[in-house]
Amino acid sequence: MKHASTITRHLVGLLLALACGAALALPRHLPVPGGIAVLELAGAAAPQVHFDGRPQPVVRENGRWFALIGIPLDSVPGPQQATVDDGGRQRTQAFTVRARHYPTQRLTIPDARMVTPPPELAERIVAEQQRLDALKRHFSPSPAPATDFALPAAGRLSARFGLRRVLNGEARAPHSGLDLAVAGGQPVRAPAAGTVLAVEDFYFAGRTVVIDHGQGLLTLYAHLSQVAVAPGQAVARGAALGASGASGRATGPHLHWVVVVGGSAVDPELFLRRP
Numbered sequence: 001m002k003h004a005s006t007i008t009r010h011l012v013g014l015l016l017a018l019a020c021g022a023a024l025a026l027p028r029h030l031p032v033p034g035g036i037a038v039l040e041l042a043g044a045a046a047p048q049v050h051f052d053g054r055p056q057p058v059v060r061e062n063g064r065w066f067a068l069i070g071i072p073l074d075s076v077p078g079p080q081q082a083t084v085d086d087g088g089r090q091r092t093q094a095f096t097v098r099a100r101h102y103p104t105q106r107l108t109i110p111d112a113r114m115v116t117p118p119p120e121l122a123e124r125i126v127a128e129q130q131r132l133d134a135l136k137r138h139f140s141p142s143p144a145p146a147t148d149f150a151l152p153a154a155g156r157l158s159a160r161f162g163l164r165r166v167l168n169g170e171a172r173a174p175h176s177g178l179d180l181a182v183a184g185g186q187p188v189r190a191p192a193a194g195t196v197l198a199v200e201d202f203y204f205a206g207r208t209v210v211i212d213h214g215q216g217l218l219t220l221y222a223h224l225s226q227v228a229v230a231p232g233q234a235v236a237r238g239a240a241l242g243a244s245g246a247s248g249r250a251t252g253p254h255l256h257w258v259v260v261v262g263g264s265a266v267d268p269e270l271f272l273r274r275p
């Protein structure tokens, strides 16, 4: 009978998960620079969690609370702590950031303007970087975001997140997203439900859409040839956001996909189911 009741419990859990849409598959726990620390939180009520002064998403799965801590790519490995506010009672929760090796990618780009933009564009580029930084820090205190992402475009993963880039012999910022190899004009779709936070046309990223999935979980799509959504618009999982392209400073058509957790760009592959 013990076995029967265990099986019954599992079946009930499975049916409940199916009835709730089973949308909340947590991202993979990988506490490294550019990764995510998935921290289980004690307590019955929804706590608020901060890391490095920035609010972080808190999600509930199978009746347990988890904080998703976005770890900046430039973090130093070692002990870290998140601040947990449980209805006014503050405590800290410790975790360790481990080292991760990111490979170096050396590229030769014939158009020198793509490597070092002309000085007359410096002001525009600084302003756009500030706009991007502000968008990345956006936090809406909405219900828990869906974290079970679908691939936003049908293409193989090409340039991975975190590549250290050397362009024409000069060190540049590491790769903050994941590139999907797609031809121009292919549909780009929302990986999960959300609201369009911004539609921009940036010097480097080109036509760009930013989706707010809630609680500091954001996704960004760059180098689009067309945009099919407007700021403030709600989008369902799989909704068309636009079409892939090579707008901005791109060497060819591809989708540059960025995932932001609590203010930091993290490896989008942590949200994808492994084949």
Ligand SMILES: [Zn+2]
Binding pocket: 159, 175, 177, 178, 179, 255, 256, 257
């Ligand atoms: Zn890219």
